[in-house]
Amino acid sequence: xxxxxxxxxxxxxxxxxxxxxxxxxxxxxxxxxxxxxxxxxxxxxxxxxxxxxxxxxxxxxxxxxxxxxxxxxxxxxxxxxxxxxxxxxxxxxxxxxxxxxxxxxxxxx
Amino acid sequence: xxxxxxxxxxxxxxxxxxxxxxxxxxxxxxxxxxxxxxxxxxxxxxxxxxxxxxxxxxxxxxxxxxxxxxxxxxxxxxxxxxxxxxxxxxxxxxxxxxxxxxxxxxxxxxxxxxxxxxxxxxxxxxxxxxxxxxxxxxxxxxxxxxxxxxxxxxxxxxxxxxxxxxxxxxxxxxxxxxx
Ligand SMILES: [Zn+2]
Numbered sequence: 001x002x003x004x005x006x007x008x009x010x011x012x013x014x015x016x017x018x019x020x021x022x023x024x025x026x027x028x029x030x031x032x033x034x035x036x037x038x039x040x041x042x043x044x045x046x047x048x049x050x051x052x053x054x055x056x057x058x059x060x061x062x063x064x065x066x067x068x069x070x071x072x073x074x075x076x077x078x079x080x081x082x083x084x085x086x087x088x089x090x091x092x093x094x095x096x097x098x099x100x101x102x103x104x105x106x107x108x109x
Numbered sequence: 110x111x112x113x114x115x116x117x118x119x120x121x122x123x124x125x126x127x128x129x130x131x132x133x134x135x136x137x138x139x140x141x142x143x144x145x146x147x148x149x150x151x152x153x154x155x156x157x158x159x160x161x162x163x164x165x166x167x168x169x170x171x172x173x174x175x176x177x178x179x180x181x182x183x184x185x186x187x188x189x190x191x192x193x194x195x196x197x198x199x200x201x202x203x204x205x206x207x208x209x210x211x212x213x214x215x216x217x218x219x220x221x222x223x224x225x226x227x228x229x230x231x232x233x234x235x236x237x238x239x240x241x242x243x244x245x246x247x248x249x250x251x252x253x254x255x256x257x258x259x260x261x262x263x264x265x266x267x268x269x270x271x272x273x274x275x276x277x278x279x280x281x282x283x284x285x286x287x288x
Contacts, residue, residue: 001230008157008174009157009158010156010157011157011158013231014230014231015230016230016245017230017231017244017245061250062243062244062245062250063157063173063242063243063244064157064172064173064174064176064243065172065173065176065243066173066174
């Protein structure tokens with residue numbers, strides 16, 4: 001089972017308490033009416049689906065109930081970092097192959 | 110065979126249903142926390158899992174950054190609801206009576222921790238006595254209190270309670286049988 005660090009509870013906890021909630025940092029267009037059908041469809045349905053580090057939303061549903069964001073490597077399933085909703089994606093830590101940050105150490109405990 | 114004889118089957122862990130408490134779900138933002146604490150008569154804890162205890166057996170458990178579970182003896186619920194009703198004018202918050210939503214089961218004994226591990230994926234050895242968390246017990250959301258080293262209390266949503274209760278009973282029988 002994966003261990004996930006909840007940035008609100010500040011604890012590393014079993015995956016069974018969490019729910020996955022799709023890709024993170026997908027901005028809703030400010031004015032949907034200004035979009036073409038193709039642009040709107042891209043916002044709704046097209047996701048990056050990388051091989052490597054992916055920024056994604058999780059919810060600590062059986063816990064503090066908060067949504068937060070995480071970077072997870074889709075190849076190894078290892079969590080690179082987790083951070084609170086609304087915070088920017090960590091800049092330097094997100095590149096594939098970067099040395100493990102503090103969150104990584106916690107997640108690997 | 111002799112192994113069974115050396116154990117007292119029911120002494121290793123005991124499962125009991127507890128009498129109802131008054132329970133409230135409190136949601137309030139950081140700027141209303143002081144006013145809510147004053148209304149309640151205890152300081153709302155801010156670390157998830159911390160429990161504050163006040164006069165008249167009132168307790169507040171921090172479930173999330175803006176969410177608390179308030180408990181009190183059943184007959185004390187009315188006074189809490191009235192006190193918070195007066196606060197709505199000044200401080201936006203939400204206080205919902207959830208007393209009937211859950212029932213409480215207590216698990217005590219030297220094997221209590223072992224019994225909890227049959228349904229809870231957390232490392233409960235790291236849950237310090239006096240703290241409590243919302244977690245999951247074989248698929249059912251529960252609030253798990255560790256009252257002492259060998260005493261757990263679990264608030265279970267009413268509709269899940271028979272399932273959780275039966276599962277605990279199976280686990281208790283297996284522990285008693287030395288499995
Ligand atoms: Zn959490």
